[in-house]
Amino acid sequence: MRYYPVNLDVLNTDCLVVGGGGVGERKVKALLECGAKVTVISLDATEHLKVLASEGHLVLKLRGYRSSDLDARFLVIGATNDEDLNQQISQDASKRGTLCNIADRPQVCTFVLPAIVRQGDLVIAISTSNRSPAVAKWIRQALEKEFGPEYAILLNVMGAIRQRFQVEKKSPEAHKGLFEQLLAKGLLEMIREDRTRDVDSLFKEVLGQGYTWKELMTIDQVS
Numbered sequence: 001m002r003y004y005p006v007n008l009d010v011l012n013t014d015c016l017v018v019g020g021g022g023v024g025e026r027k028v029k030a031l032l033e034c035g036a037k038v039t040v041i042s043l044d045a046t047e048h049l050k051v052l053a054s055e056g057h058l059v060l061k062l063r064g065y066r067s068s069d070l071d072a073r074f075l076v077i078g079a080t081n082d083e084d085l086n087q088q089i090s091q092d093a094s095k096r097g098t099l100c101n102i103a104d105r106p107q108v109c110t111f112v113l114p115a116i117v118r119q120g121d122l123v124i125a126i127s128t129s130n131r132s133p134a135v136a137k138w139i140r141q142a143l144e145k146e147f148g149p150e151y152a153i154l155l156n157v158m159g160a161i162r163q164r165f166q167v168e169k170k171s172p173e174a175h176k177g178l179f180e181q182l183l184a185k186g187l188l189e190m191i192r193e194d195r196t197r198d199v200d201s202l203f204k205e206v207l208g209q210g211y212t213w214k215e216l217m218t219i220d221q222v223s
Helices: 022-033 047-054 083-096 133-146 150-167 176-184 187-192 196-207 213-222
Strands: 014-018 037-042 059-062 075-078 099-102 115-119 122-126
Touching: 014 022, 022 037, 022 047, 022 075, 047 059, 075 083, 083 099, 115 133, 122 133, 122 150, 150 176, 150 187, 150 213, 176 187, 176 196, 187 196, 196 213
Parallel strands: 014 037, 014 075, 037 059, 075 099
Antiparallel strands: 115 122
């Protein structure tokens, strides 16, 4: 296995995308969804990127790339068709120790981007180590059918229970079995079928008094 799997926290980090076409737009969207502060450098840009810039969601500079654009950046993504420029971005990033991804050019990357299945806070990453993007896409499409929106709700509920336990100073290890019981007794299926009364009954059985669907969902929304 060549690549070390990792989930990278880019919240409030300065990230650079070089290239304002369709590929660059997709890369920007993913970074913004994760809370990054994004700057785009490109001679031209899609209308959507221009709108995002006008609304203050990113910084757009309609000019050519300069090596100094990488100063103080956490990571850079190159999304251009210019091989010489891609090589320069990679070399500049290497000199600075900046994380670098060049779209469709794994040989000059320090990290590669997997295919993603996302349901709320559930993120499933699929990587073929760049052997076959087509296979990664095929697996992603299959998983999207398996993991529906009920998984996002399940994570919200389980997170709210965990938060309650933390407030009540309950040991995570001591209550690990309770989470496993909820899953084994069909919590996911109840959520999928919108059986909130059955969920409340299950909570009472496994967790005791004071845990209800309505209350836990409120905790999640507040947090």
